[in-house]
Amino acid sequence: MKRRDFIQRSGMGLGALATSGLFMMGNPVSAEQLLEPGIDTAAKKLLADTALNAAKAKGATYTDVRIGRYLSQSVFTREKNVQGISNAETFGVGIRVIANGTWGFSATSDVTPDGIKACAETAVAIAKANSKLQTEPVVLAPEKGHGEVTWNTPIVKNPMEIPVKEKIDLLLKANNAAMDNGAAFVNSAIFMINEQKYFASTDGSYIDQDIHRLYPTFSVTAVNKAAGGFRSRQALSTPMGMGYEYMDGLAKDKIMNPAGFVSYNNSYDIVEDAISAAKQAKEKINAKSVTPGKYDLVLDPDHLGLTIHESVGHPLELDRVLGYEANYAGTSFATLDKWKSGDFKYGSDIVNIFADKTQDYSLGNTGYDDEGVKCKEWDLIKDGVLVNYQAIRDQVAILGGTESNGCAFADSWGSVQFQRMPNVSLRPGTEKYSPADMVKDVEKGIYILGRGSFSIDQQRYNFQFGGTVFYEIKDGEIVGMLEDVAYQSNTQEFWNSCTKICDKDDYRFMGTFNDGKGQPSQSSAVSHGSSTTRFDGVNVINTGRNI
Known part of the structure; x- marks a missing residue:
């Protein structure tokens, strides 16, 4: 069920998501810890070089190193209540090598020179063991080294810097708007991901990237008590590679669709969508x-x-x-x-x-x-x-x-x-x-x-x-x-x-x-x-x- 987020939205319901762990990863931390800087680029380069040198010394002909810090925050609400808040962090190193024409891989959360050296040596040992079963050597397409470069998602507002209360208030506002327009039940959530990834390889690349993703969503249900029927309508939002500016609901990013309500482009108005969802959920009950x-x-x-x-x-x-x-x-x-x-x-x-x-x-x-x-x-x-x-x-x-x-x-x-x-x-x-x-x-x-x-x-x-x-x-x-x-x-x-x-x-x-x-x-x-x-x-x- 974890394969498609639409299954999570329509089949499981957001209430189940709050405890499913699908959007939670790593160790629990505070919201404040999500804003702490990780190790600097110079330190990452030194650690990466430790891995590259250790793997080469053991016979690797190619090595790449990924030092990753992955942060996530999820906020869940239902009707007028907060259902859960999750903050998580995971940090470690993955090392991939080619030795004897064969891939080997090892990873560790021991992000120290000794821990990384041991991890690199293990990756080479695994490659050599795998090579006994390899019938043809790995052939890599050439890739010119890029030197030391950086890339960041061009965000305006870092979602992790927005106070949790502000996110909760927005979700509850959307819930209230849906209920004011006839919804009997509302689940809503915001999921935020920040990947801080450092890549180095024997090709000569040292690449530092900071990637952000954001996903606001909800499910609205209307009930016809007299007839005993119900219908739901999910949010028409989409997850985006943007910052919290996606939640600004700018008029220039709205598109009036032929059915007479708003579709969204690069900005999203969750309250407006929740109102439409409540009205459409009621309409769906008696639809042809x-x-x-x-x-x-x-x-x-x-x-x-x-x-x-x-x-x-x-x-x-x-x-x-x-x-x-x-x-x-x-x-x-x-x-x-x-x-x-x-x-x-x-x-x-x-x-x-x-x-x-x-x-x-x-x-x-x-x-x-x-x-x-x-x-x-x-x-x-x-x-x-x-x-x-x-x-x-x-x-x-x-x-x-x-x-x-x-x-x-x-x-x-x-x-x-x-x-x-x-x-x-x-x-x-x-x-x-x-x-x-x-x-x-x-x-x-x-x-x-x-x-x-x-x-x-x-x-x-x-x-x-x-x-x-x-x-x-x-x-x-x-x-x-x-x-x-x-x-x-x-x-x-x-x-x-x-x-x-x-x-x-x-x-x-x-x-x-x-x-x-x-x-x-x-x-x-x-x-x-x-x-x-x-x-x-x-x-x-x-x-x-x-x-």
Whole structure:
């Protein structure tokens, strides 16, 4: 259940989150301790050099060192009460080496010269032991050393510096606003992450990065006591790679959607969204149940992001394609023969999907990946054709490449880095075209916002997706709310049914704080950008009322 944050939001409820530990990591600390500076850059360099020298002395031909301090704060409320506050810190070192042509990895929380030296020597010993089973040596794509560099998330307000009381007051204000507008139950929360990561390698890189992420969310439930029914509506926020300025709710970052309420871009008004949620939750109770059949779907970015994540992001991870990753949610239908053909139509001609860890405000935004590779943008699907995958330094040679895509990641100092999904996004349309224009062009359709339950097979091909809010479109107009909606398709059929994409003025992110992969599993944060998009003739089923 930890694989998708939307499952946590809609399936478990925020009350369960308060005790689940999904957003808590490390040792409990005070809010004040989160603001204490870590060790300075010069001290980190000395420690890193200790590891590099120790590993080389034991026979390593390549070494990288990650010194990480990871901070988190979570605040939970329900109705008029505070449910919990969590502050946590973890600090340690992960050392990865190649010896005898084979990887070895070790980690320690003993961040002293002696502790790091012993850790490096252990990593080399593990590599040498592993080499007895290695059939081919590791081949790393070359990476020029970057010297001493820094990169910081360009935040305006450090979330950790905002008093906890101010965060609580804002959540309770949102809760009260929802209850004043008819909600019977409200859970709300704010999750904050700060990763202070230092990377050094024998390539000559010493990279210091300070990364921030923020996620405000809630769940509102309305109850019809007379009929005995209830419905919920989740927040239409998205986690962002921003500071607390995301909570400012600036008018310039609001978009009026065709259903007549506000969608959000790079600023979020949690109180305004809570009011809309309460009204829509009440409306959902008596909403018309959908008639199954073929519909044109108008998908809001906050919804479409999850479909991109599951049907494009995961199947184009090269380790899934090769069958190396199968234990955690399967492999991929997008096998190398399809890429090699040069003409595999993943989607229609207007579908252009790219990977990019440098997008401003995105969860994946960072200067360098966890192999010290400078992050960049690259195409995955061009004019509907599969053109590339996601690959890191020890994978690109398989594709005949000589340069990593810069998408290696480890979720802590104690985890080994491996290929992780960067931001994977759909390029907006090139002509001026708004969501309202799109609705006007639909005769029989459904407008879908927000995330819901989903199912996809082990090759990322056949799938079913729900949503949060659904509106019926008839003859170019929204005529009312629907319920019990889910659409079914397969990845290639679905993306080939894409007929129209709104322009860049509607481009927004959807994101997930907890994308799971690997065994042992690791969790990463990733965003997916898109504009409102239309898919024609998609099969819609009625999921049945759960009241």
